Amino acid sequence: MELFYSQDIEGTLLRLDEEETRHCVKVLRHRTGEEIFVIDGQGRLLKCILTSTAGSRAQAEIVERTPSWGGHPYHLTMAVCPTKNNERFEWFLEKACEIGVDRIVPLIGEHSERKVYKTDRARKILVSAAKQSLKAAVPVIDEPVSVKAFLKGFESDSLRLIAYCFEDETDLRRSINDVLAGLPKPDTSEATLHKPDASASAVPDIIIMIGPEGDFSPEEAHAARAAGFLPVHFGPSRMRTETAALFAVSAVYQHFV
Amino acid sequence: MELFYSQDIEGTLLRLDEEETRHCVKVLRHRTGEEIFVIDGQGRLLKCILTSTAGSRAQAEIVERTPSWGGHPYHLTMAVCPTKNNERFEWFLEKACEIGVDRIVPLIGEHSERKVYKTDRARKILVSAAKQSLKAAVPVIDEPVSVKAFLKGFESDSLRLIAYCFEDETDLRRSINDVLAGLPKPDTSEATLHKPDASASAVPDIIIMIGPEGDFSPEEAHAARAAGFLPVHFGPSRMRTETAALFAVSAVYQHFV
Numbered sequence: 314m315e316l317f318y319s320q321d322i323e324g325t326l327l328r329l330d331e332e333e334t335r336h337c338v339k340v341l342r343h344r345t346g347e348e349i350f351v352i353d354g355q356g357r358l359l360k361c362i363l364t365s366t367a368g369s370r371a372q373a374e375i376v377e378r379t380p381s382w383g384g385h386p387y388h389l390t391m392a393v394c395p396t397k398n399n400e401r402f403e404w405f406l407e408k409a410c411e412i413g414v415d416r417i418v419p420l421i422g423e424h425s426e427r428k429v430y431k432t433d434r435a436r437k438i439l440v441s442a443a444k445q446s447l448k449a450a451v452p453v454i455d456e457p458v459s460v461k462a463f464l465k466g467f468e469s470d471s472l473r474l475i476a477y478c479f480e481d482e483t484d485l486r487r488s489i490n491d492v493l494a495g496l497p498k499p500d501t502s503e504a505t506l507h508k509p510d511a512s513a514s515a516v517p518d519i520i521i522m523i524g525p526e527g528d529f530s531p532e533e534a535h536a537a538r539a540a541g542f543l544p545v546h547f548g549p550s551r552m553r554t555e556t557a558a559l560f561a562v563s564a565v566y567q568h569f570v
Numbered sequence: 571m572e573l574f575y576s577q578d579i580e581g582t583l584l585r586l587d588e589e590e591t592r593h594c595v596k597v598l599r600h601r602t603g604e605e606i607f608v609i610d611g612q613g614r615l616l617k618c619i620l621t622s623t624a625g626s627r628a629q630a631e632i633v634e635r636t637p638s639w640g641g642h643p644y645h646l647t648m649a650v651c652p653t654k655n656n657e658r659f660e661w662f663l664e665k666a667c668e669i670g671v672d673r674i675v676p677l678i679g680e681h682s683e684r685k686v687y688k689t690d691r692a693r694k695i696l697v698s699a700a701k702q703s704l705k706a707a708v709p710v711i712d713e714p715v716s717v718k719a720f721l722k723g724f725e726s727d728s729l730r731l732i733a734y735c736f737e738d739e740t741d742l743r744r745s746i747n748d749v750l751a752g753l754p755k756p757d758t759s760e761a762t763l764h765k766p767d768a769s770a771s772a773v774p775d776i777i778i779m780i781g782p783e784g785d786f787s788p789e790e791a792h793a794a795r796a797a798g799f800l801p802v803h804f805g806p807s808r809m810r811t812e813t814a815a816l817f818a819v820s821a822v823y824q825h826f827v
Binding site: 552 | 747808824
């Protein structure tokens with residue numbers, strides 16, 4: 314199933330950007346009057362009829378909207394320190410989107426080797442991963458933020474977890490499995506998966522912090538605990554930053570789906 | 571913690587190959603009399619004292635052996651069709667090793683775009699992933715085998731799962747979570763993790779088949795079911811081959827650890 318992406322929508326009129334138009338008209342040779350499927354990045358699948366393929370921006374009329382298409386019954390924010398090797402973080406973005414994530418926050422930690430992160434490539438990767446894995450919602454990626462700034466103010470009803478490797482005085486960390494096992498599983502019926510807004514407070518809101526290669530500093534871990542983050546570990550295996558981050562996404566998906 | 575890898579062991583005498591010697595002596599500048607740690611790839615961590623750094627192959631004396639170091643309380647075989655893009659499969663190898671896998675079988679399916687797979691690069695990737703993630707056992711990688719050949723004869727006590735995307739007549743597939751939830755969790759105490767042979771029949775033996783981009787054929791799925799493989803699905807998300815394979819490894823690790 315071929316999907317296009319557009320956020321240029323007015324009523325039932327939809328326009329593809331130049332790149333999507335090229336792919337739709339030049340590569341796939343779609344013609345006026347043909348049916349195409351477009352995701353709006355907000356969770357809606359739009360069934361459209363092409364009304365104009367002339368020029369650099371094709372136009373289509375929306376004939377059907379499917380809300381929360383390809384959604385999941387939780388809202389997951391992954392706050393992860395980008396890896397020194399950018400490919401590893403971009404790989405995480407693609408895989409996390411395929412499995413099911415809603416928001417990515419690039420964190421800059423005290424021990425981060427990468428202090429600067431540009432999000433434009435990340436957005437492209439997330440759009441194509443969403444299209445490839447048949448999800449109408451494209452995960453949001455925030456601009457990078459320091460751990461300290463990130464920790465300022467959270468909704469009280471979110472489950473907040475922080476993973477780190479060093480041992481606390483009295484090891485405070487619990488297995489992520491034990492923490493997840495304590496959560497109620499929401500109704501995963503189609504109805505739930507297709508609720509208009511997958512990020513509605515009706516679905517559990519989970520935020521997980523993953524540190525850089527050098528791990529979070531004890532001060533950062535302490536600040537996170539003070540902000541209501543439960544310290545967790547992922548068992549005996551020692552995982553790279555991007556592997557740990559994807560494992561956390563898998564664990565949440567596995568629990569709720 | 572810096573680890574070296576060697577399988578050249580006679581009694582308490584251990585030799586590093588040329589590449590490991592170069593890294594140990596030229597790069598890290600270790601000298602005779604110094605302590606190094608070596609994994610034997612079979613699950614043992616070897617504490618050694620360098621006895622010779624001259625020439626192209628350093629020698630060391632083994633002073634301490636730790637069995638099943640960095641092990642996990644299950645034995646997992648992932649039989650996965652290599653992806654058309656080899657990087658994606660190699661990425662899976664590294665991540666699966668980090669999380670915890672014991673054996674990889676490159677499968678050639680009817681719908682495989684990649685009919686040929688060379689395992690020498692894979693072995694290097696698995697060795698470095700094992701060293702990087704502090705595991706003394708390097709996952710074994712078999713030579714590629716066709717799905718039909720792979721399905722000939724299995725130990726009766728292994729849990730065998732096959733994941734595919736097409737819907738059976740009467741959809742036979744169960745959620746991998748439901749299947750895993752039915753399994754007893756072994757004792758994950760240090761004692762268990764450190765049992766001399768992590769692949770001993772005392773730990774659960776699990777085999778999971780993951781198809782190519784084009785999925786398994788219905789005939790292959792049928793043959794697998796006839797060979798005692800339970801059909802499973804991974805929930806609503808549509809994952810690429812390598813993502814599905816890593817998700818399965820994560821799910822098994824999450825269940826047992």
